[in-house]
Amino acid sequence: MDKLVFVVILAASLVTAWWSRGGKRHDEIHDYFVASRQFGGILLFFLAVGETYSLGVLTAFPGGIYLHGTPFCIWFIGYVVLAFPVGYFLAPLIWQAARRYDPVTVADLFRRHFNSRVLEILVSLIAILFMIPWGIIQFMGLTMVLQGLGFTLPAWVLMTAGALLAYTYTAMSGIRAPAYVSVIKDTLLLAAIIVVGIAVFxxxxxxxxxxxxIDEPVFTGRDIRMMTTNILFQASGLFLFPAAIASFFTARSPQTIRRAMIAMPLYMVMFAFLILTAFYARGAFGPGLSPNHIFIDTARRILSPWLIGVVAGGAALSGLVVLASTCLVIGPLLTHNLLKGLTEKQQKSGAQFISVVYLIASMLGATFAASIAATMNNLTYFGLTQFLPGILIIGLNLTAPARAVAAGLITGVVIPSVLFLSGVDTGGINPGLIGLAFNALIVVTLTIYSRHGMSDNGLAGTRR
Known part of the structure; x- marks a missing residue:
């Protein structure tokens, strides 16, 4: 029964992806990648939520509570809660910039605002580099969750099926497919989590x-510094992922984005049930179980088979939506930003080809490079959050030298990466926040310096 329900859910997602075409001209690049900027509040809500809540909701969050107890719960909830007011003010600024520059990718914003081809290349390379682990992690999570739910097929079969589905979504209607499928995914995911929580109760x-x-936490000064700086840094970066920025490009208006941001915290009702489930697992099973399987193992013990199928369907769609959205980001970064001179048709077909390459590479990474993927996952925020100073300058329509933004961006990426990989003790302070501070300092310093008579002979000039 569970497998039948699972297959029906995946079939329904394909029908939904096909229906999302709606007679639109998907040969046009702006419709394929950003839906001609016509998404209303409901679709934007589900698309942005789909990017925010992936398979980590079912694996990392309850698994972290199972391992670390209350401190992990406070940190995770804290950064997600803080991220929404950040997004409320930042996302409309991104939309206003998109209206001025008509971008397809985040790299378009940097190139057109700062009039710098080198900055466009730099942003594209950083975005691609730090998004690669995202796909690996989705395949790892997808395989882990489905096998944990009793699907005994080999991992490569599950990953290949997932890759085919993710590619099919994007090929059918571009960004519209993951947006519409997210409606099914989020409904099922929320229902499954609430059902498990109620069943535990x-x-x-x-x-x-x-x-x-539930443990009684004891916080040292280092613990407090670690939690505070992690919350501040990751809340600042949650909506700077290239796929999240691209989702803001799809909105009809800044009011649409604000309404979606106001509603998004309501989605966090599921965390109450996840917390209940995780602490139940701690009390009932004790230590020694696989943390990433805590939610799944609990669900299998207390739910009927058809509900297991619902959980599996929601989990699978969580990974597939993120994979599809990531394909729609990495593809144009290569064919639209790094490769010049292609027609719109060539850009679209090239992006679809790159999507296949990306999915295959992610599958191989999930199979052979699990340790590297885990390390790069920690680095993902270190890299992508460094877009913040440049995005603020673009969103507020300020002027700054392209070389200042590039120098800050490079410094902001290198510092936390080196600190993290070399194991330097930062006293509990998030290395990414240190990099972001140096990033902002360099941008401000070089901008002030250039305004005191130094000509900008750097990358390509200042904003036009």
Whole structure:
């Protein structure tokens, strides 16, 4: 029964992706990648939420609570909650910039605002480099969740099927497909999490078992610094992922974005049930289980088979939507920004080819490079959050030398990467926040210096 329900859900997602075409001209690049900037509040809400809540909701969050208890719960909830007011003010600025420059990618914003081809290349390379692990992690999570739910097919079969589905979504209607499929995904994911939480609560002594799993945290000064700086840094970067920025390009108006941002915190109701489930697992099973399987193992023990199929369907679509959206970001960064002179048709077909390459590479990475993927996942925020100073300058329509933004961006990426990979003790301060501080300092310093008579002979000039 569980596998039948699972197959029906995936079939429904394909029908939805096909229906999302709606007679639109998907040969036009702006419709294919940014839906001609015509998404209303509901679709934008589900698309942005789809980028924010991936398979980590079912794996990393309850697994982190199972391992680390209350401190992990406070950190995770804290940065997600803070990210929404950041997005409320930042996302409309991005939309206003998109209206001025008509971009397809985040690299377009930097090139057109700062009039710098080298800055466009730099932003494209950083975005691609730090998005590669995202696909690897989605395939790893997809395989882990489905096998944990009792799907005994080999990992490569599950990943190949996932890659085919993700590519099919994008080929059917571009960005519209993951947006519409996200409606199904989020509905199922939310329903599955709430059902598991309620089932735990209804178990004999379920609530008392969960209370037994709650620890009394003791925070050192280092712990507080670590939690505070992690929350600040990751909240600043959550909506700077290239796929998140691209989702803002699709909105009809800044008011549409603000309405979506106001509604997004309501989605966090699921965390209450995930927390209950995770603490129940701590109290009921004790240490020694695989953290990433905690939610899945609990669900299998207490749910009926058809509900297991619902959980599997929601989990699979969580990974597939992120994979499809990432393909629609990496493709144009290569064919539109790094390669010049291609027609719109060539850009679209080239992006689809790159999507296949990206999916295959991600599958291989998930199979052979799990340790590298885990390390790069920690680096992802270090890289992508460094877009913040440049995005603020673009969004506020300010003037700054292209060389200042490029120098800050390079410094901001290198410092946390070196600190993290070399194991330097930062006293509990997030290395990415250190890099971001140096990034902003360099941009401000070089901008002030250039305004005091130094000509900008750097990359290509200042904003036109």
């Amino acid at each position: 209804r178990l004999p002594h379920g609530y008392r078992t969960a209370l037994r799993g």
